Amino acid sequence: MDNVTISIKNTSNPTIIKFEADKFLTQHESYEFNTIDDAAPSPLAQQLFYLPFVKKVYISGNFIAVERFNIVEWPDVQNEVAEQIETYINNGGVLITDTNIKKKVPVTVYAESTPNPSVIKFVANKKLVQNYHEFKSIDEAKNSPFASELFHFPFVKSVFFDENFVSITKYDIADWNDITMELREFIRVYIENAKDIVLVDKQNLEETHHKVLDAKFETHDDISKEIINILEEYVKPAVASDGGNIEFQSYDAESKIVKVILQGACSGCPSSTFTLKNGIENMLKEMLSGKVNAVEAING
Known part of the structure; x- marks a missing residue:
């Protein structure tokens, strides 16, 4: 490969500067390193961390971005860093040795x-x-x-x-x-940092969850099935937008009482009674005329 030329580009963040190459450095992949240990898969990033003012290194398609600590200003050191990166690459230095490392995805x-x-x-x-x-x-x-x-x-x-x-x-x-x-x-x-949220296989969990729900759904009477479908289509999206969840628990054909389980933000919410009586209960009464008298909630 022909020699790479590095140019210095400012960013909107005064502590971060981009060292942009005139050729692609990675195969359209991005890597972020926060410490010298974190940078084990990147000899270049490790080398940069030996500079005492380097706080973070980000390697992308055609640039290397470096975030500094406040002990220096970029105008005082940026030319030397650009020269170090350019020399390293043009001497055949390896940017990434392990392309299977977990890549950080910017999260908001x-x-x-x-x-x-x-x-x-x-x-x-x-x-x-x-x-x-x-x-x-x-x-x-x-x-x-x-x-x-x-x-x-x-x-x-x-x-x-x-x-x-x-x-x-x-x-x-x-x-x-x-x-x-x-x-x-x-x-x-x-x-x-892509840490585990729950310790289960996501695909297996999803398949098992849906199988259990489908099997359980088929055991219900026709009115219960109608109630479940209404809750899924009309109520759950609104409840989720408030940070909670609602699950059907039971329907008593004699008393015509529907019991539901409230979870998340809905559990113990002062306004949940109002929501049940003036929202869910009225909806079920209207859509299932004569089949529902009341809705009762159980906090999950």
């Missing part, structure tokens, strides 16, 4: 309030789990490293995962204004 997480003042929903820009999971204590969370770590925060009362969000229920001793930023950043970093 935003906090969203819910109808339950004790619960905040943290929404990520990637899928976290195939199916919902709820943990009421650290003992229940033994199969979820993520939930276990969240329970180490003294104000976390329960954890609920579904699709792309985490709903956290707090104890009353804490104020959301004091803990939301800390929780959001912890969740973002955890997800970005």
